[in-house]
Amino acid sequence: KQEVTQIPAALSVPEGENLVLNCSFTDSAIYNLQWFRQDPGKGLTSLLLIQSSQREQTSGRLNASLDKSSGRSTLYIAASQPGDSATYLCAVRSHGQNFVFGPGTRLSVLP
């Protein structure tokens, strides 16, 4: 059974810092990994999708990497801004086609 963990559980940084969020999964036989953002009381917004054959994906100040063999992914946020404050979730899609989510990292970027 696929299990997904995320470290740290919470993170508070001053504006302008670069930061890394970590996601680990136990079964490396995945189709893809997706990073989401969730604002309080809101739904999930897709940030980046990495296919199992890819090593990384970039969108603006966000960069996500995938090391399938070691069961890890990182989300790198450059030059963080207060508007980046949210909970970040990673989800792994396996052969059963369903998505398994990590518990999330709650990020606060202080002005």
Add this chain to the structure above:
Amino acid sequence: DAGVIQSPRHEVTEMGQEVTLRCKPISGHDYLFWYRQTMMRGLELLIYFNNNVPIDDSGMPEDRFSAKMPNASFSTLKIQPSEPRDSAVYFCASSVGTEAFFGQGTRLTVV
């Protein structure tokens, strides 16, 4: 496309009442997922459909929960009878290919 549409956004009901949550997936998507989110357990998959057929309902907590997808543009999640421990945010998501898109969720409170 308006994205995944869920209704209602908020539902408050008394214990023992029947509750029906609704979801309209993105047109053309062939997978539909129902998730439940709580502080204690995070995002949990309840059931998912492929081409309107239920594929995995192992996450449905008990017989009080049922889900249907009568056509490609509509799905329901029903709880009968509802209990206070069912209070959570229920998300619907759809996908075609590999990327998942989530609705805004229904916040259910059972008193």
